[in-house]
Amino acid sequence: MTFVLKDYSLKHLGVLWGTFVVRVKILSRYKGSLILDIIIPTLFASIPILLGQAFAGSIAAASTNFQENTGLRANYVVWIIIGANVFGTVMESLWMFGLFVRREQMLGTLEAIVQTPAHKLSILGGLALYVEVKSVFTFILGYLLGCILFNIDPLQGNILLALILLLIGLVPIFGLSFLLGALIMKVKQANSLVNTLQWLVGILMGVFFPITVLPVFLQVFALIFPGFYLNYDIQAALTGLNWFLGNLYLDLSVIFLFALMCPFIGYQIFTKTEYRIKKAEGIGQF
Amino acid sequence: MTSLSFNQEQLGGLRLWWNEFGCMAKKEFIVLSRYKFSFILSFFQIFFIMFIFTVAALILTPPDKTDYGVGFMFYSFILFIYLSTALWDIGNSLREEQYQGTLESLFMTPISYFSTLLSRIFANLVWTSVNVMACFFFMTLVFGEFSLINVGLGLIILILSLFVCFGIAFGFAGLALRYKESMNILTNFLQFILMIVCAMFFPFSALPEIVEILARIIPLSYCVDLFRTTMIGGAPELLPFELEFVIVMLSALILPLLGVLYFQSTVQKAKHEGNLAEY
Numbered sequence: 268m269t270f271v272l273k274d275y276s277l278k279h280l281g282v283l284w285g286t287f288v289v290r291v292k293i294l295s296r297y298k299g300s301l302i303l304d305i306i307i308p309t310l311f312a313s314i315p316i317l318l319g320q321a322f323a324g325s326i327a328a329a330s331t332n333f334q335e336n337t338g339l340r341a342n343y344v345v346w347i348i349i350g351a352n353v354f355g356t357v358m359e360s361l362w363m364f365g366l367f368v369r370r371e372q373m374l375g376t377l378e379a380i381v382q383t384p385a386h387k388l389s390i391l392g393g394l395a396l397y398v399e400v401k402s403v404f405t406f407i408l409g410y411l412l413g414c415i416l417f418n419i420d421p422l423q424g425n426i427l428l429a430l431i432l433l434l435i436g437l438v439p440i441f442g443l444s445f446l447l448g449a450l451i452m453k454v455k456q457a458n459s460l461v462n463t464l465q466w467l468v469g470i471l472m473g474v475f476f477p478i479t480v481l482p483v484f485l486q487v488f489a490l491i492f493p494g495f496y497l498n499y500d501i502q503a504a505l506t507g508l509n510w511f512l513g514n515l516y517l518d519l520s521v522i523f524l525f526a527l528m529c530p531f532i533g534y535q536i537f538t539k540t541e542y543r544i545k546k547a548e549g550i551g552q553f
Numbered sequence: 554m555t556s557l558s559f560n561q562e563q564l565g566g567l568r569l570w571w572n573e574f575g576c577m578a579k580k581e582f583i584v585l586s587r588y589k590f591s592f593i594l595s596f597f598q599i600f601f602i603m604f605i606f607t608v609a610a611l612i613l614t615p616p617d618k619t620d621y622g623v624g625f626m627f628y629s630f631i632l633f634i635y636l637s638t639a640l641w642d643i644g645n646s647l648r649e650e651q652y653q654g655t656l657e658s659l660f661m662t663p664i665s666y667f668s669t670l671l672s673r674i675f676a677n678l679v680w681t682s683v684n685v686m687a688c689f690f691f692m693t694l695v696f697g698e699f700s701l702i703n704v705g706l707g708l709i710i711l712i713l714s715l716f717v718c719f720g721i722a723f724g725f726a727g728l729a730l731r732y733k734e735s736m737n738i739l740t741n742f743l744q745f746i747l748m749i750v751c752a753m754f755f756p757f758s759a760l761p762e763i764v765e766i767l768a769r770i771i772p773l774s775y776c777v778d779l780f781r782t783t784m785i786g787g788a789p790e791l792l793p794f795e796l797e798f799v800i801v802m803l804s805a806l807i808l809p810l811l812g813v814l815y816f817q818s819t820v821q822k823a824k825h826e827g828n829l830a831e832y
Contacts, residue, residue: 300738314754318754322613322622323614329613332612332613332615336612347609459594470604
């Protein structure tokens with residue numbers, strides 16, 4: 268019995284590892300995509316940074332405006348570079364599952380994958396592992412690139428804590444990824460969803476500005492979005508800002524709570540949607 | 554008599570071009586309207602982008618420059634959204650034809666390359682213009698009124714700038730056929746590079762010296778500079794107004810032509826190599 272259980276979990280791990288290896292191999296064939304994932308957050312961050320510099324007259328003056336308008340005592344350049352890089356990793360994680368589903372649908376392999384005895388969770392685990400590894404890699408290099416370009420010391424703040432927060436904070440995002448996966452399976456128009464929702468996610472995460480400058484109803488949405496805590500806490504770990512709830516452990520508790528709830532709810536909704544679509548028309552159609 | 558028949562031939566050619574353009578543009582409208590979910594989402598997308606960048610601009614701007622900041626972001630954004638639409642739509646539409654297996658047969662017909670390319674963007678261009686107008690009201694509602702110095706001249710410069718964007722997009726469509734799957738990465742990269750180098754969301758004065766030299770080489774920079782200063786006031790940053798206007802006008806004439814020529818040569822090459830339908 269013990270042997271059977273061990274064998275079963277090894278098979279799960281095999282599927283998980285196999286999924287991870289496939290994604291890494293695909294990525295290795297599109298090296299330009301990886302380079303873009305590293306460069307784009309810095310290009311993205313440079314827009315408000317240069318804009319602030321031009322409007323205010325200098326980076327120092329823009330920093331003063333930032334502090335007066337937001338109440339945050341942080342260097343706005345670092346703050347935005349971190350925000351843009353966290354945003355990149357959140358987007359990758361958020362769309363991980365949905366875009367995987369869509370790609371397999373278009374290649375015509377989704378129905379076949381679902382028919383295999385491999386458990387969906389093992390496949391999802393492989394995808395999540397791939398996104399975690401890639402996120403840490405692109406975050407470190409993207410942050411370094413931004414700091415070098417804008418002449419900032421990249422070794423300030425608690426880097427190790429920031430990376431731990433990144434790893435834990437992405438777990439609830441994977442949960443939301445199941446929800447979007449379900450939505451993409453249903454409406455199929457993945458690109459439009461990604462293109463539109465990414466900006467809403469950027470607003471709710473407070474990538475370029477703290478959520479306190481938003482209208483109250485948007486602040487409420489931001490507070491129930493796990494990406495906001497992830498971004499804020501990484502910014503706090505690297506710039507020395509106060510934690511959002513005043514204490515690291517309180518902030519971590521909220522992230523842990525999301526990490527427990529989101530994957531569970533997301534997975535339930537995804538399996539229900541999948542079941543409904545299977546019954547109605549099959550999931551191979553695109 | 555010879556002259557008359559020549560004119561009729563010309564008129565017939567123009568009518569034919571108009572008919573083929575009309576049919577293809579209509580087909581694009583029908584396709585666009587069938588994907589209602591994408592259609593509606595694209596409407597909101599513009600508001601979100603405008604909102605995020607304008608708020609980001611305002612928290613770094615001194616309070617006395619708020620109106621200027623909102624206007625600056627809005628007019629910068631207009632050119633960016635048209636460029637983005639042109640870059641993505643033409644390339645993606647041709648890729649779709651490749652996926653569907655209809656590209657090769659399309660290019661066996663005697664239709665003009667110019668109308669093929671222009672019709673692919675026409676539907677989205679109309680929709681983007683509707684969105685831009687809606688966005689203007691949204692911005693006024695959220696951030697208050699902002700400057701509208703010279704609307705007539707601004708519109709002329711915008712139309713000329715659109716042709717500059719088309720030129721870039723036509724050339725890029727040729728690359729889409731050549732680089733196939735890597736096209737998304739290339740388009741993304743080009744879009745970001747043009748956004749930064751052409752100072753689409755910030756003044757040219759913010760660019761490092763070496764990037765500013767690069768900006769002066771790209772015609773699109775003059776479109777951005779000219780359109781923005783016409784709408785919010787002040788002198789252009791790169792060159793005097795008259796010179797910039799001449800550059801924009803010449804670019805609007807030459808770039809689409811060069812773009813179509815490059816696209817045509819790519820299609821011919823693909824036909825010779827027999828890989829037009831490959832994707």
